[in-house]
Amino acid sequence: MSAPIRIPGPAPLTGSWHRAIAPVGVAVLNGATGVPHRFYRHFANWLATEHQVSCLTYDYRGFGASADGHVRDVTATMADWGIHDQQAARDWVVDRSEGAPLWVIGHSLGGLMLAHQSRTDEISRIIAVCSGPVHTTDHPWPYQAKVRALWYGLGPAAVAAFGYLPAQISGLGSDIPGPVFRQWRRWCTAHGFEAQDQTLPAPTADLRCALRTVGVSDDAAVPPHVARRLAHRHPNCAHEHVVLSPQRFGLKSVGHTSIFSRRSAAMWPDVIGP
Numbered sequence: 001m002s003a004p005i006r007i008p009g010p011a012p013l014t015g016s017w018h019r020a021i022a023p024v025g026v027a028v029l030n031g032a033t034g035v036p037h038r039f040y041r042h043f044a045n046w047l048a049t050e051h052q053v054s055c056l057t058y059d060y061r062g063f064g065a066s067a068d069g070h071v072r073d074v075t076a077t078m079a080d081w082g083i084h085d086q087q088a089a090r091d092w093v094v095d096r097s098e099g100a101p102l103w104v105i106g107h108s109l110g111g112l113m114l115a116h117q118s119r120t121d122e123i124s125r126i127i128a129v130c131s132g133p134v135h136t137t138d139h140p141w142p143y144q145a146k147v148r149a150l151w152y153g154l155g156p157a158a159v160a161a162f163g164y165l166p167a168q169i170s171g172l173g174s175d176i177p178g179p180v181f182r183q184w185r186r187w188c189t190a191h192g193f194e195a196q197d198q199t200l201p202a203p204t205a206d207l208r209c210a211l212r213t214v215g216v217s218d219d220a221a222v223p224p225h226v227a228r229r230l231a232h233r234h235p236n237c238a239h240e241h242v243v244l245s246p247q248r249f250g251l252k253s254v255g256h257t258s259i260f261s262r263r264s265a266a267m268w269p270d271v272i273g274p
Helices: 037-050 078-094 143-162 178-188 224-233 262-272
Strands: 002-007 013-018 025-030 053-058 102-107 125-129 210-216 238-244
Touching: 002 037, 002 053, 002 078, 013 037, 013 078, 025 037, 025 078, 037 053, 037 262, 053 078, 078 102, 078 178, 125 224, 125 262, 143 178, 210 224, 210 262, 224 238, 238 262
Parallel strands: 025 053, 025 102, 102 125, 125 210, 210 238
Antiparallel strands: 002 013, 013 053
């Protein structure tokens, strides 16, 4: 059972609360860049009905159901999405947890910025899917050529011309706000991006929960070795890394995003683990 919700604040967020009938846990699902929260509804519903873990899905400020104007007018940055909006969504879930264990499920950007957030001692478990600090050189060829064209050619030109990155160029099926694209580009083209981006607050969180990093063997955007690298940011977590192959589940391909699509449901038990 799901219900629309609105998370109040300086930048209100819109999402869906998939409530378990007899919850044994609660989860916030932080989405990937450019992926609307409705895409995760089948996974969130499965989590609530099959595992009795209530799950919040939502859209970042200025995007998807949380947008309240044209994308060219959005001033939000990638840090606003990955730090402040994720924090607001997690706080909303904690307020409704009634003491149940809290899961953070992060897809791509959704699992990357926890080190910059607060109240992380409340987290019982992190499941980071296709998430990690990726650099342009981490991508396999020919995908790397596509990414280089986006970062150094088509992307900056499109943002200069339109004020945002159109969906036809992003390849994500969604328009991306200009400030988000610019910071995203900086992060993916600089080794040790946090030290290079002086606008970011210093990472202060000391997570000590279970951390499951999930890579997909045919993910060219965040390859499995990058997903594993995420654990370096949280050395005090009990870490488990798994790499899932589409062929093992009778699928031809999955890549970076489709692991959360309904056609990939056979993979979901291995995503969350035992």
